[in-house]
Amino acid sequence: MLDVSPLWPADLDHIRLDTPSPRALARFYEQAMGMASAALGDGSYLVHGRQRRLVIGVGTARANPYNAFALADRAQLDGYRRFVAARGVALEPAPTPLFEDDAFAARDPDGRLAVFGCPKPGFADVTPAEGPAAPLPGRLQHVVVASARFPDIMAFYRDALGFLVSDIVHTGKADGPPGDTNVCFLRANLEHHSFAAFRAPAAASDHHAYETTGWGDLKLWADHFATLAVPLWWGPGRHGAGNNLFFMVRDPDGNNLEISAELEHLARGQPGKPWPAGGRAINLWGTVWNRDVAAP
Template sequence: MIDHNPLWGAELDHIRLDTADPSKTAAFYRDAFAMSEKSLADGSTLLQGEERRLIVGSGIAGDQPYSAFRFADETRLAAYRAHLTAQGMNLMPSPTPLFSDGAFAVSDPDGRQMVFGVIDPAQDNGGSPEGHPPHPPGRMQHVVVATADLAAMMAFYEDTLGFVATDHVLRDDEDGGQTLTAVFYRSTREHHSFAMFLSDAARPDHHAYEVSCWNDIRDWADHMATLEIKLWWGPGRHGPGNNLFFMVEDPDGYKVEISAELENMADDDPVRQWPHNERSLNLWGPGWMRV
């Protein structure tokens, strides 16, 4: 299955976050995550650090209109475009200025765009921002959304786009049945690059930066402390993914995660099942229960 999956190898490159106060939000990400700040032609702001970047734009506070996944080269991108076209997908122009010509977008059942492309070398500085002291690594690695229609979203992301399910979270119901409350998806060997949680409405959930080890978690937490940014959740260890983590909130209350030691999966690993409880979400303590 993996060998013939045209999505396989695509990695999260960046996301866009909208806010009613772009200057305040951009300053938060610049300082909290050691990124440089650059104005783009459309009035949005590019925040960029070593292996991490995001775009902050003007709009509804806390909205996350698209996630952009990169392919290694134009050949892989063209094969994926052909795969989606053969399924009758409506391919839309790419909304991001950070990918080369040939990038495109598709809309999921909740109206959020997924963008696929190849990095535009002119927009890739790839290094630490000037004026910031060296920081631990922090590679943008996964993005998560909440949805009220898990079945439709699963069909789209699995059957149409080709994301591979890694873990399911299941809630025991009073009638003896079970309700699926979360799905974790991979597009590389890393446990997940995308995930979705059942909720009462479609909304953004969080995105994450992957670091190398527990000491990096400590150093990033110390960095947050110097800025008087309180940890919102953690430190802890997730069940699905087995990764160490903590989360903070941006000025709009959107959650951002620092993660370490995310599990790597074998190509033929079957989908695993986890119970819907706090311990699955955090083996060490309280969990963030969406439903």
Template sequence: MITLQTDTPLALHHLHVTSEDPQRLGSFYTNLFDLKVVPHNGNQIALAGGSRAIVVHYGKSGEFAAAAYAARDEAALATLKAKLGDLAETTTPADEIFFRQGAIRIRDPQGRCLIIGVPNKQRSPDELPARLQHTVFQTTQLEAVLDFYVNKLGFVISDEVVDTEGRVTTCFLRSDDEHHSLAFFRGSQDVWDHHCYETSSWNDIRDWGDRFARARYSIFFGPGRHGPGNNLFFMITDPDGNRVELSCDLQRVDAAHPPGVWPHEEYTLNSWGRGWIRT
């Protein structure tokens, strides 16, 4: 079966978010994540550094504007664009701040946007590793959303969480060899849930925890270990209330590996202790 993982791998490259106070939110990512302002033509704030980047637009705080995924090269992007056909929309200059010309934009059935392109600059090592790795959403239409991402875009299901009635409550999707770059929770609202940065070791998790502590940002979930993905993690919130996860040791998954099935319980979300179960 042809999928993103086997044919045209994608990795999460940067995010577009909205804020009622873009300067305050930008300062958080500048100061805590070592990002710097990237000059460009536009009124949004573009920040980048090492293996992470974010674009902040003026708007309602806590909302998601787009997730930008990087193709490995222009040939892979052309192959994907041909496969997607009419699903591939024309991008705007704001979509291409970190990508070469020719990027594409995709909208899912609920209006979420993905920008797919080829990075215009090679990434450099970070002094304190934390590579932007995945983003997660809550949705009221899980089946329709999964049908779109799996059967139309080519994401692959790595793991599903299933309740006692046999209903899928969470699904983790991969676009390359990492366990997931995207995930969806069944919820009572359609909202952005969190985004995650992958570090290189447990010691990095320690160092990030100390860094946030010195800036008086407290952990609200974790530290712990997720079942699906088997990664160590903790979460904080940024000044707009966006949830930010720091992770390490995320599982890598072979293309032929069948989806795993996990029970909907606290142990699945955090095998070390209390889980944060969405409603």
């Protein structure tokens, strides 16, 4: 396992979600997440707001064809491209219009693209968002996938792409030997995770998260969602892995959005923790969302 990586530092910049009706889903993000929409000319929309942006494209509901990570500068990107290519990964053109032309992508074992590049400055200046949620803090911070090929996904993001492992969850009991790893949290900067994977019966997008400035922001967001009759379906709670406060809501397609605060920081070489089965890694306060039907 790496304790240094040329991917460091990299931040989640944007994700793409597909839907049969991009305009309708974009409208949800405008109202619920305080974002503005811009048509990208191919039927897709950029939805963007305060420290948050997504591409909403035409496709199967809940598909997540790519997740895009921004590196610090071109020199880092060049070195990182060599690092990934040296691990035998086939590099593909970046599908996003939001990064400069030298961005590239790598296809994970479930067919999803991980995209790496430097943001194009022009896209930061589109029409400002309006509405009650526009000023609320919520930086797009992590994205999570579920996979039936979990060991392959974990190995790909760790070994081929150079994400550092923070905490893992395994299927063993606290007083027994560790079992199979079934959740892995990975990072490319000080924040505990910008990507994570859960073992699950089928490949799927799991959730994406917006990091706020503190517990009080969760109240502001929950009150805002209440005005739109968008219910909290999980939480509030505190994840054991990452130690962040959270709740989750769903968009009309069923994509899970997490509002988060107090996400743990880990230094570059700092090891994470292994968590036993039992659910405390997932929620210290209450109910657990278990994605792994095979887990005891």
